[in-house]
Amino acid sequence: MSESLRSRLVHALLSLLMAVGLLIPLLGILDSSLPSPVIIPWIVLIIVLFELSSLKRAVIFAAAGTTLVLLLLWLFAMGGMMIVSDAVMAVVLRCNNIRTAIPLVGSSVTAILTVLITLVSCLICQRGASFLPPAVLCFSMILLIYLTGTHSMIPWFLPALVSLLLILMTERFPETSVPQLIPLAVLLVFAAFLLAGGGVGQNPLRRKADELRQAVLDRLFFTEPRDIFSLSSENYYPEGQDQLGGKPNPTNHPVMMVSTPRTVYLRGVILNEYTGRGWINTTDRRRYLRQSSRLADLRAALFDENLPPLNIRNALCDPVTVSVQMLGESEDFSSSQFSSTLFVPQRVRTLIPGGDLVPYFNNSSELFVTRNLQAGDTYTVTAPLFLAGDSGLGTLIEVCSTMDDSAYDKIVQTYTTLPSHLEGPVYSLANDASSAAVSPYEKALALRSWLSRSFRYTLDVQPQSPDMDFVTSFLLDTKEGYCTYFASAMTVLCRMVGLPARYVEGYVAEPDANGQALVTGLSAHAWTEVYFKGFGWLTFDATPRHSGNSGQDHSDGSSPPDSAPSPTPEPPDSVPGENEPTPEPDIPDHSADTPDSPTPEPDDSSEPPDIPESSSGSFPWLLLLLLLLLAALVLRIRLTDPVVRERRAVTEARRFDIWAEEIAELLYAENYSRRTGETPMAYGRRIDRASHFNVSLNPVGECISWIRYSRAEAGAAETGILRDTAVLLKGDLSRPARLRYYIRRIFIKKRTQF
Numbered sequence: 001m002s003e004s005l006r007s008r009l010v011h012a013l014l015s016l017l018m019a020v021g022l023l024i025p026l027l028g029i030l031d032s033s034l035p036s037p038v039i040i041p042w043i044v045l046i047i048v049l050f051e052l053s054s055l056k057r058a059v060i061f062a063a064a065g066t067t068l069v070l071l072l073l074w075l076f077a078m079g080g081m082m083i084v085s086d087a088v089m090a091v092v093l094r095c096n097n098i099r100t101a102i103p104l105v106g107s108s109v110t111a112i113l114t115v116l117i118t119l120v121s122c123l124i125c126q127r128g129a130s131f132l133p134p135a136v137l138c139f140s141m142i143l144l145i146y147l148t149g150t151h152s153m154i155p156w157f158l159p160a161l162v163s164l165l166l167i168l169m170t171e172r173f174p175e176t177s178v179p180q181l182i183p184l185a186v187l188l189v190f191a192a193f194l195l196a197g198g199g200v201g202q203n204p205l206r207r208k209a210d211e212l213r214q215a216v217l218d219r220l221f222f223t224e225p226r227d228i229f230s231l232s233s234e235n236y237y238p239e240g241q242d243q244l245g246g247k248p249n250p251t252n253h254p255v256m257m258v259s260t261p262r263t264v265y266l267r268g269v270i271l272n273e274y275t276g277r278g279w280i281n282t283t284d285r286r287r288y289l290r291q292s293s294r295l296a297d298l299r300a301a302l303f304d305e306n307l308p309p310l311n312i313r314n315a316l317c318d319p320v321t322v323s324v325q326m327l328g329e330s331e332d333f334s335s336s337q338f339s340s341t342l343f344v345p346q347r348v349r350t351l352i353p354g355g356d357l358v359p360y361f362n363n364s365s366e367l368f369v370t371r372n373l374q375a376g377d378t379y380t381v382t383a384p385l386f387l388a389g390d391s392g393l394g395t396l397i398e399v400c401s402t403m404d405d406s407a408y409d410k411i412v413q414t415y416t417t418l419p420s421h422l423e424g425p426v427y428s429l430a431n432d433a434s435s436a437a438v439s440p441y442e443k444a445l446a447l448r449s450w451l452s453r454s455f456r457y458t459l460d461v462q463p464q465s466p467d468m469d470f471v472t473s474f475l476l477d478t479k480e481g482y483c484t485y486f487a488s489a490m491t492v493l494c495r496m497v498g499l500p501a502r503y504v505e506g507y508v509a510e511p512d513a514n515g516q517a518l519v520t521g522l523s524a525h526a527w528t529e530v531y532f533k534g535f536g537w538l539t540f541d542a543t544p545r546h547s548g549n550s551g552q553d554h555s556d557g558s559s560p561p562d563s564a565p566s567p568t569p570e571p572p573d574s575v576p577g578e579n580e581p582t583p584e585p586d587i588p589d590h591s592a593d594t595p596d597s598p599t600p601e602p603d604d605s606s607e608p609p610d611i612p613e614s615s616s617g618s619f620p621w622l623l624l625l626l627l628l629l630l631a632a633l634v635l636r637i638r639l640t641d642p643v644v645r646e647r648r649a650v651t652e653a654r655r656f657d658i659w660a661e662e663i664a665e666l667l668y669a670e671n672y673s674r675r676t677g678e679t680p681m682a683y684g685r686r687i688d689r690a691s692h693f694n695v696s697l698n699p700v701g702e703c704i705s706w707i708r709y710s711r712a713e714a715g716a717a718e719t720g721i722l723r724d725t726a727v728l729l730k731g732d733l734s735r736p737a738r739l740r741y742y743i744r745r746i747f748i749k750k751r752t753q754f
Helices: 003-030 039-053 057-077 080-095 102-124 132-148 151-172 178-196 203-220 293-302 393-400 408-415 424-434 440-454 470-478 483-496 621-639 642-648 652-669 680-690 698-708 716-731 735-747
Strands: 254-259 264-271 320-326 350-353 359-361 367-369 378-383 501-509 516-520 524-532 536-540
Touching: 003 039, 003 102, 003 132, 003 151, 003 178, 039 057, 039 102, 057 080, 080 102, 102 132, 132 151, 132 621, 151 178, 151 621, 254 501, 264 524, 393 440, 408 524, 424 440, 424 470, 424 483, 440 483, 440 524, 440 536, 470 483, 483 501, 483 524, 501 516, 621 642, 621 735, 642 652, 642 716, 652 698, 652 716, 652 735, 680 698, 698 716
Parallel strands: none
Antiparallel strands: 254 320, 254 516, 264 501, 320 378, 350 378, 359 367, 501 524, 524 536
């Protein structure tokens, strides 16, 4: 068998192993129905055509031209562009966690990927090519297998590992034929497969690999549906998640222990659109990693980090520390009922998550983690605790209103919309209740005061009619209810008078003398946030206060003693302003929320593909590939070492050339290269004149000119001159030049000439 034919067969074998090992696992990741052994004959056919077209240069050009013409005809004259477009769209949808499109165009996706991956495999497995492209492709594939949890594809990936190992071994042992190396490569890959699959003593390695995998998923690929906090988990939506009202049934189960210097409203879910029956979130639900510095500006805007402006901040703006520990230990409450929501104040400045919690945020300014919270989870935040009615707050808001606020117009547009079915009498109530107020802050205070004084708090309410607007029914008909009634009415009334407002559900933590607050199901609550230009969002709680300061809800359904209802709602005689004596921050006397049955969040993911959980017996292939890649880099550096190359050289002339190439590479790394038409002697003298190195290059230039331009043959003395010069020259390299030198050693196959 001729050497050329033997070389083509070896290349075909390596290409076949690489293509099978990359293509079938990739198809399995896209859809489990796509991989099939029937694909292998098509791979073989493409490889045979590639080998035949590579026999002669003329054939190569003819084959490439013919293929290009046929491809263009298929794309633009035979509907191929539509097929490719559909296949690409299906893959994109699969990457966004939509699996239904791939089976519809499975044959097109399989055909396109078969051709592309087989051709790529043929190119990267050619003799003399760098091992890095196949190593990177193999590493990427095993990373995809590992992150997507498709461990059933690992056996199909093994041929690619065998091909990669053969490429490395043929470079290390060029005198050994590939057929002789195949048994060793197969044995090594099979042994690695068995060891990684569950050999004795591998549990610690598997745990570390799973921890690394989970860390990558949490920070880069968190697109799984998550459980969102809702007051329905505390039985505050007895008539269904889409319908406010009805008689709730809150319980006193423990939820969290909060350390805080003052009463704090811990937000859970923030909703922006009122439907007439309830509240929904229609803002963009994309998720953002909180720790990302790239998202610092977006995070600052959503959490009012830069408001009020630094030059007008006072003591009210000083952040305080709030620490949370999840509890959930009781007979009627399990920690499995928690959602992924982090309960935090509105203006979070810093967040220190405990344990393995990885925090994200969205455009509603909600904070959440990549899994549901559990009993024992802890986190700490710092935030200024603003509450409507705080002494001095009116003056601060008034000053802020004169400052520029680039986000104000967009916020007004988003948070003042109302459904068209709301009736005129409700608008009249809003205008009458706030007519005596002048500033936006005073209007909001007036609406809050009117609601809390004019309507009765009770849990014992009548069922809500789905045909009636919820807020209209509350304000004009029943005139009694609990927190969701008051918060909804407050939000709607604020919008009617032009104040941007949104509806919030969460918990209220009221600390004891030691700064500790036991938050239970009776501490759940709903309230309103109103936005003021230059200042940001501010918490308003319109729910009437109960008597005393215990912070307990009226779970028996009784009305708070100090909030008897008026016969009919009437506008207040005066508008409470900043200097009005204000009671302690309103603590709700009702209950409201804890994830009893957290609702799956609508698809708020925007980025990478879904990643299933790994099984406890998953293979630590990620670590194995990392080690393999590191070993390959070390091996490459070792094999390109001139000392090793000299040892393997057969003739003295080859050893001389090796050290001449080494000197040229060292000079090239320091940005010295031969000019066009420059002789080796002139090149050496030019470098010596630059006085950059402590060793003279003139003897090297003379020696190389003598050997190349005469009939003299290189001897041990000439090789020694070059070797000694190279060693001294390498010691004189700067750090950047040394880095460039090693990068070229790894990636560049063709060496520079002196």
